Amino acid sequence: MSTIRLGLAGTGRIGSSHAETLTTLPGVDAVIVADADTERARATAGKLDIEYATDIDALLAADLTGLVISTATDSHPELITAAVDRGIPVFCEKPIAADILGTLAVVERVAGSTVPVQIGFQRRFDAGYRAARAAVASGELGWVHTLRATTLDPAPPPAEYIPRSGGVFRDCGVHDFDIIRWVTGREVTEVYATGANRGEQMFADAGDVDTAAVILRMDDGALATVSLSRYNGAGYDVRLEVLGSQGNAIVGLDDRAPLHSVEPGYPPSALPVYPGFMDRFHGAYVEELTTFVGVATGQAANPCPPGEALQAFYIAEACELSRREGRPVRIAEVRS
Template identity: 60%
Template sequence: MKIGLIGTGRIGAFHAETLKSVPGVERIVVADADAARARVLADTLGVEAAETLPQLYADGLDGVVVTAATSAHAELIHQALDTGVPVFCEKPVALDVPGTVGVAERAEAGSIPVQIGFQRRFDRGYRAAREALRAGDLGWLHTLRACTSDQSPPPAGYVPTSGGLFRDCSIHDFDILRWLTGREVVSVYAQGANRGESFFAEADDVDTSAALLRFDDDTLATVTATRYNGAGHDVRLEVCGSKGTRIVGLDDRAPLPSAEPHLSWQRSAPYATFMERFHDAYVTELAAFVEVAAGRAENPCSPAEALEALYIAEACDRSRRTGEPVKIADVRAAEAPGTAETEPLEAPAGVGP
């Protein structure tokens, strides 16, 4: 198979190297808006480089991996579909809901697969927790506690184009909670704060957030995120049920120094980045895409599913701005043409800004 890759930054370089070890991939061609950067990566990895996107597609591709800037995702997905090429795209699908809806509707109407990159679906811990829940080992769920905590903030220039903390970081938690439980979120209440660099507030973003989610079966979930977790990169999920609990991400590299005397499970350096924490999941995810592109497997994450996670992120961002709980149905309605937005939920007693 011949696989193209568009975008040769940090995650693009990682994916290009990963593709070299995926069974069935015989040729890799990389491209970038900065053609020189693509050539450097190609020379480093011993793969091919295309000077332009028309050149990338001219010789025929069996699949294309999109790791370019978020602002280009939707256009690049549509371009791949125009040429009839299966596409894998890192989240998010687009910068906003209308762009995401456009991709989701086109993907659902056609036969060319579009796989969105929510790599946690391929992490062994999340999969084991899902299997335990489905097997009945946990009973009925009452509480989910998810966190995404970066060790250090991204560059200032990245923040204005990131979509904000809920859409950039917590959206992974929103997706995995839906995937793991098989349930839908009906309402959220969220808060955000800035105690770090001023460039977050200047971009109308926050560096720390907390959200309370209510599912359609009344399971409650808390989702927290921060750009300043000095102990290390911490991504975990507690799945708590009436019969048992599973904790995802509690391994010997989790950045969780204990305050209890003489207690420690760390055997090596804590995770520093998301690429360390989810290395194996990324590899499995790309191998799955190759199977999807070859027609041997079903798409594990469609744009329509990514859209559902985005609705939750949009609701959280609206809630942290208004200080009120927000229904997912209201966010969906607000984005539908000709549909008036309804009022947010009344704040619970004792909860508010």
């Protein structure tokens, strides 16, 4: 078997976590990291006893089996295309680009290539979401009439991140939009979204909101609601309820969910709540990167190509338009 050498661009919070995960994967012989901040890359490499490259060009020239991209969004298009042009399979954290035009440009650029590009939507690799998808596909829930999704962060991200985030729908809600499509196998046709700012001024200054509510109409008539907030002080709360004519499936309802019943006889769990997404989805991230190794070596099919990420981004874009204009928006409007 040939040597498996994986590169990682971006050694911030999630990048450093990915680097650590990559070093534990069976069959991976070497991990090389790089960052615009060379000292940060050096520190990560030293902590994990792995190699680092002085810049991205040096990383791409390091005879890589695959490249994991966890840099800032504005660098994703250039890094994806640079790797694909060199024949290096890519795993890139969402989003592909900061807007639809940039996303379409990348999708079209890589469409004719045989080099795989896997986009990071880790919820597809979570055991609970996979079980919900299987329940829908089997028909055991009957016909699905309602979905309720939540992504509620315990505290806001750093202030400097907000203007670069793309807004709550593109940055946060896009995970819910993707997983609703994936679990149901259906497409969203129309959205209505609204938002509010009751927290720090930084969200309003960036033209964003800190809390949002969305109604999605699916192509089979089912309705989905998505609740988003940056201020869920009880803890990190990510759930999906799939309600059907014969049954239901609920993801994220476990003893670490930050839900506190006030009904008599229901004491709170003794387990700590999830503090954030990296803890809640640790297993999913491991499975996702394990799958990417298979994709990069030709042993697995690509579970989330760029076209899939584009569909979720269309929904996020429609939500932002709906919020700003105060009206329902059909997905077809943002595709044109």
